[in-house]
Amino acid sequence: MKRLSVIIPMYNVEPYVERCLRSLLDQDLHMDEYEIICINDGSPDNSREVVIALQEDSTNIKLIDQENKGVSMARNIGIENAAGKYLLMVDPDDYLEPNSLKDKLDIMDQEELEIGITGYVILNEAMEREYVYDPKYNTSEVITGAEYFDKHQKGNSEIRDPHRSVAIFFQTDFYMSNGLLYLSDVPYLEDEELMTRAMCLANRVSFLNHPLYLRTTRPGSATHSKLLYTEKAKNGFLKAAKNLAEFKILNCNTDEQKGVVNQSIIHFTILCITPLGLVDYIRNYKSLHTSIKKGPLKKLDYTGCSNWYIMSAKFYNFSMNVFYLKWMIHKINKSIKIRIKRLF
Numbered sequence: 001m002k003r004l005s006v007i008i009p010m011y012n013v014e015p016y017v018e019r020c021l022r023s024l025l026d027q028d029l030h031m032d033e034y035e036i037i038c039i040n041d042g043s044p045d046n047s048r049e050v051v052i053a054l055q056e057d058s059t060n061i062k063l064i065d066q067e068n069k070g071v072s073m074a075r076n077i078g079i080e081n082a083a084g085k086y087l088l089m090v091d092p093d094d095y096l097e098p099n100s101l102k103d104k105l106d107i108m109d110q111e112e113l114e115i116g117i118t119g120y121v122i123l124n125e126a127m128e129r130e131y132v133y134d135p136k137y138n139t140s141e142v143i144t145g146a147e148y149f150d151k152h153q154k155g156n157s158e159i160r161d162p163h164r165s166v167a168i169f170f171q172t173d174f175y176m177s178n179g180l181l182y183l184s185d186v187p188y189l190e191d192e193e194l195m196t197r198a199m200c201l202a203n204r205v206s207f208l209n210h211p212l213y214l215r216t217t218r219p220g221s222a223t224h225s226k227l228l229y230t231e232k233a234k235n236g237f238l239k240a241a242k243n244l245a246e247f248k249i250l251n252c253n254t255d256e257q258k259g260v261v262n263q264s265i266i267h268f269t270i271l272c273i274t275p276l277g278l279v280d281y282i283r284n285y286k287s288l289h290t291s292i293k294k295g296p297l298k299k300l301d302y303t304g305c306s307n308w309y310i311m312s313a314k315f316y317n318f319s320m321n322v323f324y325l326k327w328m329i330h331k332i333n334k335s336i337k338i339r340i341k342r343l344f
Contacts, residue, residue, distance in 0.1 A: 003084060005079075006036045016092055036062065037081060043068075071190065076181045076182055085173075111139075117148070117167075125217050127216070165198075190240075242295065302314070
C-alpha cells in the first residue's frame with residue numbers, strides 16, 4: 001500500500017496546475033510511496049495536457065477523465081480510486097512547501113490519527129503572505145473531532161477559511177468506512193458539509209504543526225465569484241443543512257457531537273437567506289419560507305453552538321423576518337464601521 005494519495009480536481013486551471021504538481025513532486029518521499037491523482041473534470045483548457053507532459057517523468061501522477069460534474073464529484077472519483085493509507089485534498093491553484101509531507105505522515109502513523117489538521121498560508125493576488133494559520137498546538141494531544149472543534153474552532157472568528165478540507169490528512173480506512181464522500185449539488189462550502197460529518201465521527205484527531213499548504217487568491221474561483229448569490233447555491237445550502245439534520249439523528253449521541261453538527265446546520269440554513277437584498281427577500285419570501293421553514297429546519301437546535309450562532313438561531317426560530325431584519329442591521333453597522341475606519 002502507498003503511504004499517501006493526493007487528490008486534485010481540475011477545471012480551467014492550466015496556468016496553475018504545473019506549479020501545484022511540481023510542488024507535490026518536490027517532496028521527501030520516494031515516488032513509489034505516494035500517488036498524485038488528477039481528475040480532469042471536463043476542463044475546456046489544456047490542464048489535461050499539462051498533466052500528461054509531467055507524467056513522462058513522474059510515474060506516480062495518475063490522470064482520470066470525466067465529464068464536468070463539479071469539484072465534489074471530481075474529488076469523489078479520485079478518492080474512490082485512491083490506493084494510499086492516507087488522503088490529502090489539494091486544490092490545483094494551490095501548492096505545498098517542499099519536503100513537507102514525510103514529517104506529517106510520520107506523525108499520522110505514530111499517533112494512529114484518523115484526521116491530521118495542518119497549518120496553511122493564504123497568499124494575496126500579488127503572491128504575498130496575507131494570513132498564516134499556525135497556532136502551534138500540542139501535536140501529542142489526540143482527541144475526538146468533536147472535542148477538537150469545541151476546543152480550537154468553535155467561536156474562533158480569527159480563523160480564516162475554517163471549513164476547508166484541503167491541508168488536512170485523512171486516514172483512508174476511516175474515511176471510506178464512514179462513507180465520507182462529498183455531497184453532490186452543493187457548489188459552495190461543500191467542504192464544510194463533509195468536514196462536519198468527519199469531525200463528528202473521528203475519535204483520533206490532532207494538529208500537525210508548521211504550515212505546509214499555500215493557498216492562492218485567484219480571481220474567478222468559486223470562493224471569489226458571485227456563486228454565493230445564486231439559486232443554485234441556495235439549493236445547495238438547503239440540501240447540506242437537511243443532510244446534516246438527518247446525519248445528526250443517526251450518528252450524534254453526545255452534546256459535543258451535536259454541537260459540531262448544529263453549528264453547521266444553522267450556518268447553511270441562514271446562508272439561504274443572508275445573501276438576499278431587501279427587494280429579493282420580499283419578492284421571494286413566500287417560496288423561501290416554504291422551502292426552508294419546514295421539516296427538520298423549522299426550528300434550529302443551537303445546543304453546543306457559539307454565541308453568534310445561538311443568537312442567529314433564536315431570531316430565526318422566532319421569525320424568519322426578525323432574523324433577516326437583525327441581519328440587515330448587523331450588515332449596515334459593519335459597513336459603517338469599515339467606512340469610519342478607512343477615514344481615520
